[in-house]
Amino acid sequence: MRVEPDIATVARAIGEPARAAMLLQLMDGETHTARRLAEVAGIAPSTASAHLRVLCASGLVHATDAGRRRLHRLAGPEVAQLVEALAALAPPRLPGSLQPSPPTDALLTARICYGHLAGRLGVDIAARLRRDDVVPALEPGGTAAVPDLHHPLLAELGIRDLDPARPAVRACVDWSHGAVHLAGALGAALLTGLLAAGWVRRRPAGRALRITTTGRKCLAELGF
Structure with missing residues (x-):
């Protein structure tokens, strides 16, 4: 007898607004305490702990002391792929009439997607x-x-080789623009290089990045 995957369990774990907000925060690829994730989700730390137990039990999140x-x-890049794919299908939180036009959310300009x-x-x-013709x-x-x-x-960012332990490049769906951006070793090297060169900076909270004045100048000189 064929055993089908129990996707309903995973869907139930994601399908709660507070837990979804936590997963989106964890898309920055960093580790976070329950207190920090509670702030993101707008709930009490004790409530966040209960939600995190659900996410851990479903295999979406790992916890370490x-x-x-x-x-x-x-729990891994496959979870990040799932979250990003769901974000591409999900409606905005506000009705369309309340969305800024054009969008001004910093997430739309540049952000971290799981490294x-x-x-x-x-x-x-x-x-x-x-x-x-660098990537197909x-x-x-x-x-x-x-x-x-x-x-x-790549020369400006000092990218001369890639981590051989992971795929060189993977196409990741970008929920905000209906296209793909680059994951894999090259995607990680690009983010690391942009940060090291000071072309982008992390914002105080969340996943959004700020393109610096230097970054805008250098990117413009390269034709971006």
Whole structure:
């Protein structure tokens, strides 16, 4: 007898607003305490702990002890892919008539997506590297090798080799722009390089990134 996967259990774990908010925060690829995730979700820490137990039991979140603190993170990249894919299908939280026009949310411009670059900047860089034959055109979720890293952007960011322990590049659906940005080793290297060069900065809270004046100047000089 064929045993079907129990997707309902995972769906129930995600399908609660506070837990969904926690998962979106954990998309930054960092570890967070229950107190921090409670602030994000707008609930009490004791309530957050109960929600986090559900997320851990469903295999979406891992928790580890660090001294007196208990830290939580996404269980893996496959969970991040699931959250990003759901975000692409989900409606905005506000009715369309209340959405800013044009959108001004910093998340739309540049953000962290589980250790790689997303948002308009991530989509634009992915499109440019495809056009310049650095990466191939990929369907969402597809992976490929990157045999040649010779490109002005990669040279400026000091990207000369990639982590061999992970796929060189994976196409990740960008929920905010209906296109793909780059995950995998190249996506992680791009984010690391942009941060190290001071072209983008982390904002005080959340996943959004700020493109600096230096970053805008350098990107413009490269044709972005």
